Amino acid sequence: MRYLHTMVRVSNIQKSIKFFEMLGMSEIRRRDSEKGRFTNVHLAAKDDAETAKSVRAPTLELTYNWDPEEMDVGRAFGHLAFEFDDLYEICQTLMDNGITINRPPRDGHMAFIKTPDGISIELLQKGKSLTVQEPWASMKNTGSW
Amino acid sequence: MKYLHTMIRVSNLDATINFFVSNFGMVETRRIDSEKGRFTIVFLAASEDVENANTHQSPVLELTHNWDPEEYTGGRNFGHLAYAVDNIYESCQTLMDNSVTINRPPRDGRMAFIQTPDGISIELLQKGDSLPKQEPWASMENTGNW
Numbered sequence: 102m103r104y105l106h107t108m109v110r111v112s113n114i115q116k117s118i119k120f121f122e123m124l125g126m127s128e129i130r131r132r133d134s135e136k137g138r139f140t141n142v143h144l145a146a147k148d149d150a151e152t153a154k155s156v157r158a159p160t161l162e163l164t165y166n167w168d169p170e171e172m173d174v175g176r177a178f179g180h181l182a183f184e185f186d187d188l189y190e191i192c193q194t195l196m197d198n199g200i201t202i203n204r205p206p207r208d209g210h211m212a213f214i215k216t217p218d219g220i221s222i223e224l225l226q227k228g229k230s231l232t233v234q235e236p237w238a239s240m241k242n243t244g245s246w
Numbered sequence: 247m248k249y250l251h252t253m254i255r256v257s258n259l260d261a262t263i264n265f266f267v268s269n270f271g272m273v274e275t276r277r278i279d280s281e282k283g284r285f286t287i288v289f290l291a292a293s294e295d296v297e298n299a300n301t302h303q304s305p306v307l308e309l310t311h312n313w314d315p316e317e318y319t320g321g322r323n324f325g326h327l328a329y330a331v332d333n334i335y336e337s338c339q340t341l342m343d344n345s346v347t348i349n350r351p352p353r354d355g356r357m358a359f360i361q362t363p364d365g366i367s368i369e370l371l372q373k374g375d376s377l378p379k380q381e382p383w384a385s386m387e388n389t390g391n392w
Contacts, residue, residue, distance in 0.1 A: 102270050102271060102272070102292040102293050102294060102329050102330065102331050102332075102337075103292050103293075103294040103295060103329060103330045103373075104291075104292050104295050104305040104306075104307075104327075104328075104329055105328040105329055105330050105369075105371060106327075106328045107252045107325075107326070107327050107328070108325030108326045108327075108328065108369070109323060109324055109325055110322060110323055110324075110325050111323075124247060125247035126247070145249075146247040146248050146249050147247045147248075148247060148248040149248055149249050157330075158305070158330070159249040159304070159305040160249075161249070162325070162328070164325055170322060171322060172321075172322050172323040173321050173322050173323070174321040174323055175318070175319040175320040175321025175322075175323075175324060176255060176316065176317065176318050176319050176321075177254060177255055177318040177319060177320055177321075177324075177364045177365055177366055178253075178254055178255075178320075178321060178323075178324035178366065179252075179253030179254055179255050179308070179310055180252075180253045181249075181251075181252055181253075182249075182250040182251045182252070182253065182308070183247055183248060183249055183250055184247070184248050184250050184304075185247055186247075191247075218323045219321075219323055220323055220324065223250075223253070225250060227248075
């Protein structure tokens with residue numbers, strides 16, 4: 102048994118792809134179904150792109166149903182986690198693009214943001230935590246994640 | 247940037263670990279108990295992911311058990327977790343023998359859906375080519391949703 106992907110539903114496919122591209126993911130596979138009236142897009146994180154192409158894992162599957170539906174948020178699902186070479190750099194990129202850092206990386210180790218449809222994303226520093234530094238160290242939490 | 251894990255909250259830690267271990271042979275690779283935060287975190291890896299999980303902590307499934315009870319609702323924005331299996335009929339037979347409902351039976355020899363004790367959808371996909379269609383799967387109807 103082998104992990105393949107996690108699927109999340111999205112209300113706006115273009116907006117969601119743009120969001121994940123900002124994090125460093127890229128589209129590796131797409132399927133449009135006229136009959137099922139949906140589009141599936143598989144995205145892979147930069148360092149997973151090679152295995153995502155060869156063994157189809159690990160990927161993030163976005164499902165876009167062509168007929169609008171309400172994307173309510175449940176408590177059973179928690180988050181998706183990715184590691185980054187420089188946590189401060191990715192958080193700065195996100196802020197520059199108008200994304201709220203719900204849990205800023207005060208500790209140089211961990212941050213949380215949300216996708217346009219309210220899916221929590223945990224951002225973790227690869228290897229050892231970065232040195233605690235401003236403006237992150239004194240940045241307060243915003244909302245929930 | 248690299249994928250690490252997907253986290254789900256679980257109301258009964260032992261029942262959930264048992265679900266993933268006894269049905270699929272997943273392996274616990276790490277555990278953290280926090281008295282202060284009143285939670286337990288358990289990381290599980292699929293059998294073929296154990297080596298990577300031990301060296302790179304990925305890809306794994308994180309179970310969070312909060313010691314204080316809370317209600318676990320499903321949300322439409324989260325879909326499912328998917329795993330590839332060597333033989334989808336064998337996997338589904340094991341699940342049925344363990345009284346797990348196959349919400350979407352593998353009629354096509356390729357895909358099945360089940361749910362965890364807290365209602366998280368799990369997609370099972372046949373590795374490689376689909377298996378030849380065969381009974382009892384071919385005529386087994388759907389149960390509930392997934």
